[in-house]
Amino acid sequence: MGAISGLWRWRHNPLRRGTDLAEAWSALAALLFTVLAAPVIGCLVGAAAQDSLQRSVRAQQQSRHPVTADVVRALDRAPPDGDPGMPAGADPRSRVLARWTAPDGTARSGPVTAHLKSPRPGDRFGMWTDDRGRAVARPPDPAAATTHAVLAGIGAALVAAGLAEGCRRLAVRRMVRRRYAAWDRAWERAGPDRGLTGAGG
Known part of the structure; x- marks a missing residue:
């Protein structure tokens, strides 16, 4: 004006x-x-x-798959910023050696981050993998x-x-x-x- x-x-x-x-x-x-x-x-x-x-x-949601993994044994505690997709206030993350089945049916194992406070052998948790069964971060949310x-x-x-x-x-x-x-x-x-x-x- x-x-x-x-x-x-x-x-x-x-x-x-x-x-x-x-x-x-x-x-x-x-x-x-x-x-x-x-x-x-x-x-x-x-x-x-x-x-x-x-x-x-959409591309990440198509190429990443949710699977269920079994804890073999606990490793060192994961860093606090290990998974950017983890919601605020969720349980602490733990580093574990785990086994899971890839989308193509092959057995996989390796160190991953689990949303478990006190992981014990045999505990189950959800994780995400790519088409080859490698552990990846959760796909981003559209919102x-x-x-x-x-x-x-x-x-x-x-x-x-x-x-x-x-x-x-x-x-x-x-x-x-x-x-x-x-x-x-x-x-x-x-x-x-x-x-x-x-x-x-």
Whole structure:
């Protein structure tokens, strides 16, 4: 609104300079870009991210399979960030040597992370494997992918708005410098008396 009122105020003002009008136009352009173009950019980026992330989620869901594994023996405690798909507040993770059957029917074994507080031999737990039966992380949730896409869109819109404001400030700074330089030249042309009538006479 300040940009629009600035344009209206400078429209027929006899004291108007070219830079004054240019500053008002740059402010209006930045405002329109922020209000109109930045949300469109955010929507486009969010939609592209949503499409890409959901394709990745579908691909991982098709290539990862839930299986049931048997604990052979407990190993060292797993690090706290062992499984990013584990919900907050879930039981502590434990590192175990386990046996499971791959999707192709072959027997597999190896060290894996189990969501068991005190694993004992013979305990059973769920895990995920790829098509070859290798232990993998749980496939991402479609809702989480949508959240990431929305955040990407919001971030893109904010970056676009910030770039518009940054360009406006840069343009205004250059105009102010040119205005100061013009004032300096005007003072130099006025001479040492600075335009005072009768000075030095």
